Amino acid sequence: MTWRIQGASGAWEAVMGLEVHAQILTVSKLFSSAACAFGAEANAQVNLLDAALPGTLPVCNDHAVTQAVRTALALSATVHETSVFERKNYFYADLPLGYQISQYQQPLATEGELEVEGEDGTRRIGIERLHMEQDAGKSVHDMHDSASFVDLNRAGVPLMEIVSCPDLRGPKEAASYLRRLRALLRTLGTCDGNMNEGSLRCDINLSVRRVGDTELGTRTETKNVNSVRFVVQAIEREAARQVAVLEEGGVIVQETRLFDPNKGESRSMRSKEEAHDYRYFPDPDLLPLVLRAEWIEQQRASLPELPQARARRFEETFGLAPSAAWLLSEEPDNAEYFEALICGGRDPVRCANWLVTNLFSALNESGIEIADSPVSPDELGVLLDLVEQDKLSGRQAKEVFEEMWQGGKSATEIVKARGLEQISDADTLRAAVELALNDNPEQVEDFLSGRNEKVAGWFVGQVMKATGGKANPQLANRLVQEALAKRKS
Amino acid sequence: MDTSTVKKVASLARLRVKEEEITTIAQELQAILGLVDQLAKVKIDNTAPMTTPSAGKTPLRPDAIEANASRVQILENAPQSEEGFFVVPKVVE
Amino acid sequence: MHSDLSSFSATAGLQELRNGSFTPSEWLESFVARIEACGELNLYISDTTETARESATQALSRYQDKTARPLEGLPIAIKDIFCTKAIRTTAGSKFLSNFVPPYESTVTARLQEAGAIVLGKTNLDEFAMGSSTEHSAFGATHNPWSHPDKPLVPGGSSGGSAAAVAARAAPVALGTDTGGSVRQPASFCGVMGFKPTYGRLSRHGVIAYASSLDQPGIFARSLADVELLYRTAAGHDPLDSTSAVCSVDAASSPLPNLSGVKIGVPREYHTKDLDGEIESVWQQGAETLRQLGAEVEEISLPHTEAALAAYYVIAPAEASSNLARYDGVRYGLRAEGDHKSLDAMYEASRSLGFGKEVQRRILIGTYVLSAGYYDAYYNRARRVRALVAQDFAKAFERVDYVLAPATPSAAFPLGAEATADPTWMYQQDIFTVPVSLAGLPALSLPAQLNKAGLPLGLQLIAPAFGERELFAAAALFNEALDFKAVPPGLVASGANR
Structure with missing residues (x-):
């Protein structure tokens, strides 16, 4: 059943795409040899490059590339022989370089798909692109009244960003997409899929439109939706919110919203509304990532x-x-x-x-x-x-x-x-059956005279009682039937 | 290059331009753009862009841990650090 | 007679050390004395005399033990943009005035592993952005060829290194060349300046200005020294993804003459701003090459002027991003005060820490990358860059080397730039920038003094990775140019050895 949001003025449908950031399973970072392990002491897994020391340069991790390529192939995507790392420029306390090394115009892979099970049965959801990028560090805001604390252990950890097409139409479908993607990643061993530790993070792009409309509505991006349950919750809430706004004659503002798992709600991140201008350009510290076609085929064959x-x-x-x-x-x-x-x-x-x-x-x-x-x-x-x-x-x-x-x-x-072993020995049970029949002539008579044919079941019960419940019930039943039949003849 | 563009660009670059200097800066930047505007006159046809003189592909390193700095070294040049963290003015969000 | 020892070239001095004519300490002290004597030139930001003295003592034992390495006891000056472990490295910026790197750049590490001793860190234009070494938070460097009353710039951005070698405050020095920052100051200071093919010398540990253009380079007073340092420092570095994989060739072997060699002289380098004296030095240089047996012919590099425009888009664009890391969080300067927000702290720190020229280039770079201007500027500049590289590629189908002036004028007076608009300075890079965009090796050789007694240089440009052939041809050319002049203050202490 196609998912619909029933508004006061009619039915609406939601159009959604998911952006998933999956930490690529490697021991070291994407461009530095620092460790990626979860849970280390603050700033204990930081190499000079991760702290953006002047003069340090990135060198790409080959296993991260292999892992991303295998993921892309498993999603039936086209892996490009040449892809390019670019710099996404913005300032933030936990972004040491002042840019994130990502892929933009020439991503690693495009045009994949994933089969999901949702409101409309089995459907194929398009994967627009899969690219590699670095994670940022972590800012901790609750350690001090007037200061934020920055830990760079995550800075430079390799991520795959997997972007779906706006093909999803319902929360169940979206949940299935996330679940199946996670299963795929875990099966491949390319991401541990651990949403609690942030190894898998999900953002939802969502817009609504009246059923039958073909134009897309203005979308919002809900960030930080980090469990399958929250995906369902966030979609239901955001779709309802948008419908309510539109039905009251309002307009949807294209914005970034932050999901709060404690409240199950999202709120607008006003500070993010300042126009970003990421000024992407190819990272001159890195050359194009070039993969041989035969190597890609080897990876495909060994999935x-x-x-x-x-x-x-x-x-x-x-x-x-x-x-x-x-x-x-x-x-x-x-x-x-x-x-x-x-x-x-x-x-x-x-x-x-x-x-x-x-x-x-x-x-x-x-x-x-x-x-x-x-x-x-x-x-x-x-x-x-x-x-x-x-x-x-x-x-x-x-x-x-x-x-x-x-x-x-x-x-x-x-x-x-x-002493639980079931009694399935016919001789032992036959003796118990004979004993039960001999001890209860009235009930035998009821059976023989045809007054109560169901008394056979009662005898099985007696046998079970006599054996402390250990009699094999099927065998006891057969033997009771046999013994009664014998007396009839 | 007008003064509002200078302000916008300065804000993107996290540089503070003094109100009384904006006009001068705008003029200087305009002069530089005057120099680089020659680019518009070049016939570029289908020339592919060149990012680097290096012809090759990016090298790949084995996925191995090799720490090249201790926690102390990472933090020792920091203007402010506490409990092993870098400390910055409070970020609201 | 320590000061005399400062006139030895690296190659000659190392030979004397091997012969035992003097000790590494004696040689070192001659430079320490020169550095002191040249205090007014403001050559060095930091000196490392104490550790250098220790190293010189150790070098002597190595000579005595016969375990001396190829550069054992050779004092070198290092542009203060190479990270040196436990030695303050400032990039000429207030922002990094207290920055002590916990690691060593590949190039300086290789030289020291070969036995070289660091004399100190030389002055430069902040983050290598400039052509005069006036844009340093540590004051301007003066050209040793200046008349005492009328100081001249040494060129830039590696002005401290060039001037130190000219003033014998170092036998050899490291610089970096992004758009001419080695070749131009070499020309202004009457020394040799060499920029290898992009990728030959590792950028690991070199504080970045524009990553796709930056290339470490070498200053020396002898061609043998240039080659010695180059061959010691060059070669693949796994820590720099743009480092060339191809191996460094064997040392060049001397040529009897230049017969069969073709030299191209680019038509477009006869610009309207070209100083007449340089024009004539250039012509005489071509004539010298002819006399050595080379064929000299005119070639065309049609995108020369556009190259300057492309450079002043690409370099600032990369710089705007490379300098985003200077935010006052992990190292460097943080402006005092109670900052209302993170952004306020960034703006205050960056505006305080960066000089005017750096801020100007960051603004231009940010602008040309921003939405709406990206295609017209950044993308178009990258296409023009490709055309510039193609110009050279076509030229090198016909000729073996290109001969060009290094600069359109001799060293200009200190402060001249301040009175002009910023593009006047940028125009000075017209002859050096195209080579940088194409990533080619080029050697700036001192050719003659002009009427005012200032050195003028010529550039010999080779195809990518053609260093070996370039050195072979340059050896003959240099011998024929026979540039022997020394700065006025050194005349009394004799010729370079």
């Missing part, structure tokens, strides 16, 4: 299986439902866990269901990443095998899993310690 292809494979090869297939494909670690689990020939659908319903909720509740799961795929496999061999019921398996989660013990150990 790993991407999340969407993997989800498709899980659906087609293993018969998983689309939602489970995506959940297991989105994170490379999920897929790895799943494939390790099924590799012993276990039923993929059952395994998938188990992961999605039990393991993922346990991970969520305890806030643990799957890679750090206390229950390994091998250990979980043993548990699922017990279920498969009818040694445990589904309910028992869950209990055992919960104990496994606490750590230390294997499924077999827990089953043994708790």
Whole structure:
């Protein structure tokens, strides 16, 4: 269902594009050899160039280039053999050079796409461009009443700016775009996708227009929307705000807005409204970035299986439902866990269901990443095998899993310690059934006379009670039916 | 080059021009533009722009950490620093 | 007789050190004495006499141990735009008057690793922007050829280095050449000034003026010295992305004559401002080359005048961006006071720290890059730059070298510029700027004194990376020019050795 904003005067649609800044996974910065690790002491990861010492010069990091190229190729973008680093000139306390080295007129890659799942089903969203640039440092404003504190650890960290076309039409679609982009980056290993640490940041360009209009409205840019949930929130709020302004006869001011995650609202950044004139020009300290066509092709050929292809494979090869297939494909670690689990020939659908319903909720509740799961795929496999061999019921398996989660013990150990193992031995159960029938002649009579055929189920219950719930229910049922039939004849 | 342009450009360049000097500066800049206006007379056809005399491509360095300055060195020339940070007048936003 | 030792060239002096005729300390002291004697010329911003003395002592032990390196004990002067570790580096600016770099530039490191000893950091136009060394926060440098009552400029921006070599306050010196900042002061001071091909000498550690034009250069009184320093300092530097990858050629070998060599004389360099005496020195230079066996022919460099315009767009544009880092946050000057905002602090600090000429060029550079003017100025200038480079490329299809004056006039009086509009000074760069735009190697050689007794220089320009051939041809030319004059104050202490 196409997303609409219902105004007082009719229906509106939103037109959106996302600009994502993804930190390229490297050990050193884009143009200096300082470390990029998160969480260091202020200004402890700063080389002379990062502090813009006079006379220092940039030299480009080859791995950052490879990472960006692989990302662009995974987004089916055209990677240009020649791209140019330019200077974007502006003054800010955490921009030591007084310019940001970025790419402008000749970016690394253009014209890619990403398939999303949203309000209108599956759609391809265009990627306008992907380019490399340096991050700025960080200004801390709350350490002092009249001063700001500047930390340059982030200054020079390599970023990819990935700009979508204005193809997005709804919050679900935008959320899917961000989620799928993140999954792609993590699968490629080109960005850790950690939105809390700022490795992945998102700005939203949004305008609204009446349904049926073809002209684009004036857009605003909402910055600092750093989670999938906030993307949905920010879009809903901003679209509603714009519609309200327009319906009251107002005009949308082209402006930059800052999203406040605490309030779930954005506000205008008036200070940014001063006309910027970035005076881009090719950085004369760097020469054009030139990549060989064969090298680009090598990178393309060596791309790993991407999340969407993997989800498709899980659906087609293993018969998983689309939602489970995506959940297991989105994170490379999920897929790895799943494939390790099924590799012993276990039923993929059952395994998938188990992961999605039990393991993922346990991970969520305890806030643990799957890679750090206390229950390994091998250990979980043993548990699922017990279920498969009818040694445990589904309910028992869950209990055992919960104990496994606490750590230390294997499924077999827990089953043994708790005496949980299901009785699936026909002779043992047959004896229990005979005992139940002999102890309850009235109920047998009810069955034989045809007064109450449902009494068979009651006998199964008696058997379960007698075995402390350990009887295999299917087998007990069959044996009760057999024993009753025998008495009938 | 009028005085309002001088003000705008000075503000972009973060230079403070004194009110009483603006006219002189505007004249000086105008004289320089007079010199560079010869550019307009050149027949450039389809000549591709030249950014640098270097013909090659930008070299790439291996992705390795090599610290070339300590935290102390980074901060020692700073006019104002505190607790390992550079300190500037409060930025509002 | 220490002062006498200051007349030795680098090559000759090093030979004497090897022979044991005098010690590195003795040689050093001769320059220390000269620096003192030349105090009024204001050659150096900082001297490093104390550390130099220690180095000279160590140099002696190396000679004694027979572990002396190629430049062991050679005193050198360094333009104060090369970052020198633990030695204040100002770029001639108030903004950096207290800046002590924690690192060493590649070029100065290479020379010191070869045994050279730093005498001090020479004066310059602030951030290398100027042609007179008057635009220095540390006062103007005077040309050693000046009459005491009528001081002349040494040229610029590397005026301190050029004047120091002329005044024997250093045997050799480093400069930087962006639009002529080595060749023009060399010409004004009667010494040799060499600007290599762009990319030959690393820019790492050289405080930037205009990145696509800046190139370290060398001042000396002997061609052998120029080549010695060049070959020691040149070569690929992984810390400079624009550093040329091709290796530095073997030393030049002497030529018997210049037969078969073609020299081009550009028609467009006969400008209306060209001083008559220079015109005639230029003609005589061409005649000298002919006598050495070269063929001299007229060539055309049609975009010569436009080159000046392109330069005064491109250089300020790059400068406006290169100088944005001087914001008073991480180093350098911060204006006192209670700043209402970050921008107020920037404006106050930059306006206080930068001199007039620097501010002027930042304003022009900002303007030509700003929206609405970008295509008409910056982009058009880059296209003209390409045409200038093509002019030379076409010329070098026909000739091996280009012979041109280095400057349109001899050294001008101190203060002359202040009375003229800023473009008068810019016009002085007409013969040096095209070479810079094209990134070519060029050598400015002292040719003759004019009637007023001031030196006049000629430039020999070669194709890119043609340094080796340039040195070979220049050796014969220089010998034939036979420029022996020394500044008036040095006449008594004899000829250069």
